[in-house]
Amino acid sequence: MTRAMNVVPPRGGRILLAMLPFVLIAIIYVIGSAERRAANPDDKLLPPISEMAATTKRLAAEPDRRSGEYVLWVDTAASLRRLALGLGIAAAVGLAIGLTIGLLPVAGAGFGTLFAVLSMIPPMAVLPILFIVFGLGELSKVMLIIIGVTPTLIRDLSLEVSAMPREQLIKAQTLGASTWQVAIRVVLPQIMPRLLKCLRLMIGPAFLFLISAEAIASDVGLGYRIFLVRRYLSMDVILPYVVWITLLAFLLDLALVYIGRRAFPWAFVQEPR
Amino acid sequence: MSALSFRNVWVEYGNQVVLERINLEIASGTFLSVVGPSGAGKSTFLRLILGQERPAQGAVLLDGEPFPAEPGPDRGIVFQRYSVFPHLTVLGNVLIGYEFAERKFSARLFGSARREAIEKSRALIDAVGLGPHADKYPSALSGGMQQRLAIAQALAKQPRVLLLDEPFGALDPGTRAQMHALIKPLWRDLKMTIVMVTHDIKEAFGLATRLIALDKTRRDPQAPERYGANITYDLDLTRDSAVPVLGFLRAQVEAQQ
Numbered sequence: 001m002t003r004a005m006n007v008v009p010p011r012g013g014r015i016l017l018a019m020l021p022f023v024l025i026a027i028i029y030v031i032g033s034a035e036r037r038a039a040n041p042d043d044k045l046l047p048p049i050s051e052m053a054a055t056t057k058r059l060a061a062e063p064d065r066r067s068g069e070y071v072l073w074v075d076t077a078a079s080l081r082r083l084a085l086g087l088g089i090a091a092a093v094g095l096a097i098g099l100t101i102g103l104l105p106v107a108g109a110g111f112g113t114l115f116a117v118l119s120m121i122p123p124m125a126v127l128p129i130l131f132i133v134f135g136l137g138e139l140s141k142v143m144l145i146i147i148g149v150t151p152t153l154i155r156d157l158s159l160e161v162s163a164m165p166r167e168q169l170i171k172a173q174t175l176g177a178s179t180w181q182v183a184i185r186v187v188l189p190q191i192m193p194r195l196l197k198c199l200r201l202m203i204g205p206a207f208l209f210l211i212s213a214e215a216i217a218s219d220v221g222l223g224y225r226i227f228l229v230r231r232y233l234s235m236d237v238i239l240p241y242v243v244w245i246t247l248l249a250f251l252l253d254l255a256l257v258y259i260g261r262r263a264f265p266w267a268f269v270q271e272p273r
Numbered sequence: 274m275s276a277l278s279f280r281n282v283w284v285e286y287g288n289q290v291v292l293e294r295i296n297l298e299i300a301s302g303t304f305l306s307v308v309g310p311s312g313a314g315k316s317t318f319l320r321l322i323l324g325q326e327r328p329a330q331g332a333v334l335l336d337g338e339p340f341p342a343e344p345g346p347d348r349g350i351v352f353q354r355y356s357v358f359p360h361l362t363v364l365g366n367v368l369i370g371y372e373f374a375e376r377k378f379s380a381r382l383f384g385s386a387r388r389e390a391i392e393k394s395r396a397l398i399d400a401v402g403l404g405p406h407a408d409k410y411p412s413a414l415s416g417g418m419q420q421r422l423a424i425a426q427a428l429a430k431q432p433r434v435l436l437l438d439e440p441f442g443a444l445d446p447g448t449r450a451q452m453h454a455l456i457k458p459l460w461r462d463l464k465m466t467i468v469m470v471t472h473d474i475k476e477a478f479g480l481a482t483r484l485i486a487l488d489k490t491r492r493d494p495q496a497p498e499r500y501g502a503n504i505t506y507d508l509d510l511t512r513d514s515a516v517p518v519l520g521f522l523r524a525q526v527e528a529q530q
Contacts (some may be wrong), residue, residue, distance in 0.1 A: 137500050165355035170325065171423075172358075175370040175430055176346035181380040185369060189360045269412040 047236040055236040071225070072244070079222040080248070082138065083210055086145025087199060090206075094153025095188075095195055101154065102161025103187055104177070112158070119151030121198070123209055131217060141213040148209040149202045153195070160194045161187055193267035198261040203249050203256075211245075275336060275433035275466040276301045276428065277322060282319050282331035283501065291317050295331070297485070297504065306330070306481035307470045313487040313502040315470045319436050322468060335433065346374070347394055349432030351437045357411045358421035363422055364407045367394040368427035401455060409505040417448035421455065426488035428463065435460075437469040449473075451482060463485055484508045 009017055033046040040118040047055075060072040087094055100107045101115070134140040164187065172186045214223030222245055261268050277299040284292040291314045299305055307315050319327035321333050324343050330341060335347070344350070357366050371390035372380050382390050398407050401421040403414075411419055418439055427435055434436045437456075441449045457480060460467050471477050477484055486506040 167352040167355035167359060170323070170344050171350060171352070171356050171426070172373075173344035174323075174346060174348060174350050174432070175373055175426065177373045177380070178377070180378070181373050185372070185380045186358060190358075264360070266410040266412060269410065 036208035045235040089150040098157025102158035136217040278334040282328040285329040289498035306477035309487035319478035349427035350436040
C-alpha cells in the first residue's frame, strides 16, 4: 500500500484538483442564493450571479450617469497607481537600507534596533498622523503603504544579507573589490530574488493598507467604492469588486514569480516544481 | 617575490590561546602544506595571512612588509565551499575580478575593455579545463568543477600568495586526484607561493615542497585553553633523501646558539 504522502496526482489531474474547490464554492453559493431568493425576492445578501454580472457590466462597460466615467476602470487605475507607487518606493527604500544594515556592521549596530522597533508600530495607528501631515490626497495613502511595508522589507533583506556565506564576501575582497563594489556586484544581485519573494508576501498587507486608507478618505478607488455602496447593502457591487481585487492581487503575485524566474534563473535552479 | 614571515606570533581569543610562539620564514615560491588535528589553529594560521585575523603579539610580514588587516588582491583564496558567486556564470565569475580592478564605481566593463578581459578570462577558464562550461551557472557544475572555477577566479588577480583552505576536502578521490594534477603545474608555471591547509596527509606530502604540522606542545589538564598550538614538525620535502629533513630542529638549534 502506497503511503498517502507518496501519492502524486498526474499533470492533468493536478489542474482538475485545483479547480475542484472553486467549483464547489460556486455551487454552494448558487444554491444559497437561490434558497434566499425563494424565501425573500428582495434579498440583498446573496445576489444571484446573473444580477452580479449585470452590475459588473454596468460598472465596467457603461459610463456612469453622473460623472460619465467607467467606474470600475477608474477605480482600478487609481488603486493600482497608489499600490504601485507604494510598493515601488517601499522596495527601493527597503533594498537600500536593508543592504546597508546587513553589510556594514556599523550601520547594523546603529540602526538595526531602530528598525526592529519601528517595524512593531501598527501602521493603521499612524494613519491619522499621515492624514494630518500629508493631507487627505494621494500622498497619505501611498505613505501608509510605504510605512506598512518597508520595515518588514528592511528586516528581511538585512537578515538575508547577513546570512550570506562569509566566504563569498572574503573572496570578493581578495578579488580587489571595495565595499561599494561588493554591495552592487555581489550582494545586491543575490538579494533581488529575496526582494521579489518578500514583495509577493507583502501584496496582501499592501492591499489591506490601501483599502483601509481609501475607505476612510478618498473619492475614487476600489476600497472607496465598496465602502461607499456598503450603505445601500449593494452586495452585487461588493462581491464582484472583492473578486476583482483578489484577481488583481493573484495576477500581481504571478507576475512577480515570472519576473523572478526570468531575471534570476540561477536562483531557481534547485527549486522543485 | 612573495615571502611570508611569522615573527613570534601569538593569537588569542580572550583567555584562549590558539597559536603561540609561531616563528616561520616561508620562502617565495614555496608550496606549504599545513596539517594538524582539528582545533589546532590551522584555519587561524590561514586567516592571519588572509588578514581576517590580527596577531595578539608579533607580526606577519609579506616580503618583509606588514599588510593591512583585511583581505586584499595580493592574497588569493580558495575555500572548501562558497568560493564562487552563484549569480554569475563561469565566465562572469572570472571576469568580475577584472571589472573590480578597472571600474571603481560601476564595476562593469563595456566595449573593447570588456572583450579584452573576456579573452583573458577565457584563457584562465581553459587553463583549469572549464572551457566548454563557460556559460553555465555554478549550480550546474559539480563540486570539482566549482573548485576549478574558484582557482581560475583567484588566478585572475595574479596573487602573490594563494591560500587554499581544505580546497579538495569535499571532493571524491578521483576528482581530488584530477585537482592535484591541475594545481601543481599551475603553481610551477605561475611561481606563486601557496599555503594549503588540509586534513589529507597524503595530499599534504604529495603536493607540497614544505610541510608544517601544528599541534599543542604543552597541555594543562586544568586549563586546556592556556596553551596554544605550535609548529611541531617542519619538513623540507624538496630533498631527494628518503627521510625528510626536520627543518624545525635546525631552527631550534640555531635559536639556542
